[in-house]
Every structure is written in C-alpha cells, then in structure tokens.
Amino acid sequence: MNVDLNSKIPNNVGLADDRKLQKALEAWQPNFIEWWMDMGPDGFQTDEIFLRTAVSVEPSGWAHFEHVKMPDYRWGIFLTPAEQDRMIGFGDHIGDKAWDKVPGDWRTELRRIIVTQGDTEPASVEQQRQLGKSAPSLYDLRNLFQVNVEEGRHLWAMVYLLHKYFGRDGREEAEDLLVRRSGHVDNPRILGAFNEPISDWLSFYCFTMFTDRDGKYQLGALAESGFTPLASSCQFMLTEEAHHMFVGETGIRRIVQRTVELMKEAPDGDVSTAGGIPLELVQRYVNRWFSVSMDLFGGEDSSNAATYFAGGLKGRFREGSDKKITDHVALEGHYGAFAPGPDGTPVSKEIQLRRAMNLVLRDGYEVDCMRGVNTWNRILKKAGVDFEFTLPHYRFHRTQGLWTSCNYDPQGNPVDDATWEKRKDEWLPSEADEAYIASLMQPCYEPGKIAGWIAPPKHGINHQGFDFEYVKFDADDPYVRAR
Numbered sequence: 124m125n126v127d128l129n130s131k132i133p134n135n136v137g138l139a140d141d142r143k144l145q146k147a148l149e150a151w152q153p154n155f156i157e158w159w160m161d162m163g164p165d166g167f168q169t170d171e172i173f174l175r176t177a178v179s180v181e182p183s184g185w186a187h188f189e190h191v192k193m194p195d196y197r198w199g200i201f202l203t204p205a206e207q208d209r210m211i212g213f214g215d216h217i218g219d220k221a222w223d224k225v226p227g228d229w230r231t232e233l234r235r236i237i238v239t240q241g242d243t244e245p246a247s248v249e250q251q252r253q254l255g256k257s258a259p260s261l262y263d264l265r266n267l268f269q270v271n272v273e274e275g276r277h278l279w280a281m282v283y284l285l286h287k288y289f290g291r292d293g294r295e296e297a298e299d300l301l302v303r304r305s306g307h308v309d310n311p312r313i314l315g316a317f318n319e320p321i322s323d324w325l326s327f328y329c330f331t332m333f334t335d336r337d338g339k340y341q342l343g344a345l346a347e348s349g350f351t352p353l354a355s356s357c358q359f360m361l362t363e364e365a366h367h368m369f370v371g372e373t374g375i376r377r378i379v380q381r382t383v384e385l386m387k388e389a390p391d392g393d394v395s396t397a398g399g400i401p402l403e404l405v406q407r408y409v410n411r412w413f414s415v416s417m418d419l420f421g422g423e424d425s426s427n428a429a430t431y432f433a434g435g436l437k438g439r440f441r442e443g444s445d446k447k448i449t450d451h452v453a454l455e456g457h458y459g460a461f462a463p464g465p466d467g468t469p470v471s472k473e474i475q476l477r478r479a480m481n482l483v484l485r486d487g488y489e490v491d492c493m494r495g496v497n498t499w500n501r502i503l504k505k506a507g508v509d510f511e512f513t514l515p516h517y518r519f520h521r522t523q524g525l526w527t528s529c530n531y532d533p534q535g536n537p538v539d540d541a542t543w544e545k546r547k548d549e550w551l552p553s554e555a556d557e558a559y560i561a562s563l564m565q566p567c568y569e570p571g572k573i574a575g576w577i578a579p580p581k582h583g584i585n586h587q588g589f590d591f592e593y594v595k596f597d598a599d600d601p602y603v604r605a606r
C-alpha cells in the first residue's frame with residue numbers, strides 16, 4: 124500500500140484514485156476541524172506540542188515526532204495491509220474468502236459495530252477537554268494531547284469505513300458522530316462510560332488505564348473480523364492505543380511512587396497533609412473506573428454477541444493467533460459463569476459459548492488489568508508498605524448486564540441498600556475525595572518541574588529527557604497570558 128502524505132488527507136488507502144470518496148471526506152474534514160475547535164482541548168490550540176504523527180504502517184518506523192500545533196496535526200487514514208487471500212477465521216462462514224465489501228446480510232450489524240466504536244473516539248476527547256488547564260507537567264500535558272489527537276484519528280478511521288462502504292446512511296452516521304456530545308442530556312454519546320466527566324488527572328489516568336483498555340479488547344476482537352477493511356483499520360488503531368494505556372498505567376504508578384515517598388516523610392503516614400494522594404483514595408477511583416469499564420463489554424449472555432460471532436463480524440481477542448483457541452466455530456460447549464439467584468446470591472450458570480463472547484472478552488480484559496495493578500503493588504512491596512491494590516469484583520457497581528438489580532461490595536458479596544448507603548464512600552470516590560483531588564489540580568508548566576502529588580516518569584518521549592520542552596507555549600495564547 125502506497126502512503127500518500129501530501130494530499131489533504133494523508134492516507135495509504137489510495138484515496139486519490141477514488142475521486143468521489145476523496146471529495147466526500149474532504150467535505151467532512153472542515154466539520155471535523157470545527158468540532159475539534161469547539162469540543163477538543165479548551166485552549167492550547169496555538170501552542171506547539173511535541174506530537175507523534177502516523178506516517179506509515181511499517182512497524183519499524185510508523186511514527187514521526189515534531190512540534191506541531193494541534194489543529195495542524197495531520198489526521199490520516201491508515202490501514203494495516205491485509206494478508207493475500209485472507210479467509211474468515213471463525214463462525215458460520217469459517218474458511219470462506221474474507222469480505223472486501225460489506226456483505227449484504229450483515230450490513231446493519233457492521234454499521235452498528237463501526238458507529239459504536241467510532242462514537243467512543245470523539246467522546247473521550249470531549250470528556251478530557253478541560254484537563255490541559257491542570258496538567259502536572261509538560262510531559263503529561265503533551266501525553267494528554269497525544270491521546271486526544273489520536274482519538275481524533277481513530278474517528279477518521281471509522282468515518283472512512285462509513286463513507287467508503289455504507290453509502291448515504293454511512294455519510295449520515297459520520298455526520299452524527301460530530302453531533303452527539305459526551306454527557307449531553309438530549310444527545311449523549313452511545314456508551315455510558317463515555318458520558319462520565321473526566322475533570323481531574325487521577326480520573327484521566329484511570330480512564331486511560333481501564334477504559335482505553337476496553338478499547339484494546341474491542342479493537343482486538345474487531346481486528347479478527349471477516350470484513351477486511353474493518354480488521355485492517357482496527358489493527359493499526361491498536362498500535363496507537365498502546366501508548367494511551369501506557370499513559371494510564373504509568374500515571375497511576377507514578378502517583379503510587381510519590382505517595383510512598385511522602386508516606387516516609389509524613390509523621391503519621393497521612394500523605395494528604397503533604398499534598399499527596401492516599402492509597403485508599405486511589406483504590407476508590409480504581410473501583411469506579413474499573414466497574415464502569417466492565418459495563419462496556421455488554422451483556423454476559425448476549426444474543427448480539429452470538430450473532431456477531433456467527434456472522435464472522437467480531438471474533439475473540441486474537442482469535443487467529445492465540446494457540447489456546449482451537450475451536451473457531453464455537454457451536455458446542457458452554458462457558459461457566461454465575462447469575463444472581465434469590466436475594467442476589469450468585470448461582471452458577473452455563474452460557475452457550477457463542478452467547479458468552481462478551482464475557483470471554485471481558486475475562487481476558489480483567490486479567491490484563493490485574494497485570495497492570497500488580498506493577499503498582501510491586502512498588503508498595505519494595506517500599507515495605509502494607510497495602511495492596513485490588514480490582515473490585517465484577518459484580519460491584521454494575522449498571523449493565525446480569526448484576527444490576529442488587530448491590531454488591533467490592534468483594535462481590537450482596538449488600539442491602541442501607542449497607543450500600545452507609546459504606547459506599549469507602550468503596551467509591553466520595554465528594555470529599557473529589558474535592559481533595561480538585562484542590563491538587565494546579566498546573567505545572569515549567570520544563571523539568573512536576574506537581575507534588577506525582578513522581579516524574581522514568582523516561583521521556585522519543586529519547587528526550589523529562590526536562591524537554593514538550594509544549595512550547597504561544598505567547599499570544601490567552602491561557603498563557605492569564606497565568
């Protein structure tokens with residue numbers, strides 16, 4: 124696939140050879156920029172940010188780093204080239220030639236999958252739009268904007284599919300992706316977690332740790348799709364997604380590191396007197412964001428999931444390459460699960476394997492989250508601190524799926540309403556927690572300096588040091604002048 128970096132829309136999909144599509148996307152482009160200016164980062168649009176731009180899909184050198192103003196970022200369309208003679212790898216059509224065009228039978232389902240994925244991308248940019256004003260360092264500010272521009276590119280990836288393969292209704296869906304607004308009363312984003320406000324950096328790190336990781340698993344499952352353009356788009360999005368999760372996982376690790384340092388200094392171990400973030404408070408944020416991200420996987424026993432698998436539209440994570448997966452038809456067999464019995468107590472429930480695909484994906488996600496959490500625990504262990512981070516039980520604080528009719532504590536035991544009311548501030552961020560975190564959110568914009576509640580990173584970006592000028596402020600930026 125040839126990479127065209129010089130046209131209005133950088134791409135490796137041969138856009139110049141498809142005039143009609145090129146024109147349609149070039150007409151969508153100003154609307155995207157308008158959305159970016161309205162709903163992207165509030166301020167900072169004239170500053171020079173040290174950003175990574177995708178310039179190819181070669182694993183060896185796909186990214187280019189330089190200082191650019193965000194509105195000048197080159198949002199492009201890049202697909203990982205598909206293997207020759209690709210075949211559908213699972214479901215009822217297993218072994219058939221993979222689709223280069225939308226199969227008529229699955230048009231509605233594929234459109235819904237693409238729109239749902241596409242909707243999350245601008246949503247997260249909207250959720251994070253105020254965070255620039257309180258970044259703990261220039262390094263973090265740059266990482267925030269990197270995540271934001273790449274979510275914008277992921278939107279482009281999905282809009283390309285809608286325009287190219289779904290005709291008029293695809294174009295209408297692409298317009299709507301710029302019209303819905305995160306948290307809007309009348310016209311919200313499609314999925315719950317993408318309507319939750321992200322107003323502080325602890326929430327941002329939790330979001331990129333847990334919610335972007337849901338994205339990794341969804342994209343990983345769609346990268347198996349029998350519809351090759353979708354598979355190729357998602358494959359390349361995964362490359363960028365890794366950095367987003369890195370930002371979250373290491374962000375919390377750096378908070379833990381700093382808290383441990385402050386615990387040694389604080390006479391009674393109370394780090395809040397020294398402007399640090401107590402470990403119990405971090406755990407409550409983890410509880411919130413892990414549970415809302417679990418909701419994104421959908422129902423545990425799901426006819427949609429079965430349909431998507433049967434149709435060859437959405438597979439399991441690494442369906443094709445995971446050697447542990449041997450049965451790619453999944454017509455037989457069950458997945459062991461639980462469902463609420465009387466009084467909410469769990470009773471075992473066997474779910475037909477195809478109907479359990481959301482749960483299969485979610486269980487893999489949970490293991491991956493735990494791996495990250497363990498890296499935080501290693502810091503605590505090394506420092507001799509008697510505290511261990513955990514993930515709350517999957518039954519805790521759920522608003523989707525089987526476990527919504529009763530309350531559960533973080534260990535997964537059913538609790539009555541009175542107990543929940545009495546104890547919920549132990550388990551989820553309280554108003555006092557949020558007020559305390561808000562009080563810490565002061566920007567620190569001097570190269571090499573960092574806010575007091577978080578440790579600096581071990582390494583900078585692209586071989587630069589931590590003291591590198593990751594953001595060069597424009598002297599005319601009203602925010603700079605206000606400071």
Ligand SMILES: [Fe+2]
Pocket residue numbers: 244273274277338360364
């Ligand atoms: Fe994304």
Ligand SMILES: [Fe+2]
Pocket residue numbers: 274335338364367
């Ligand atoms: Fe992301």
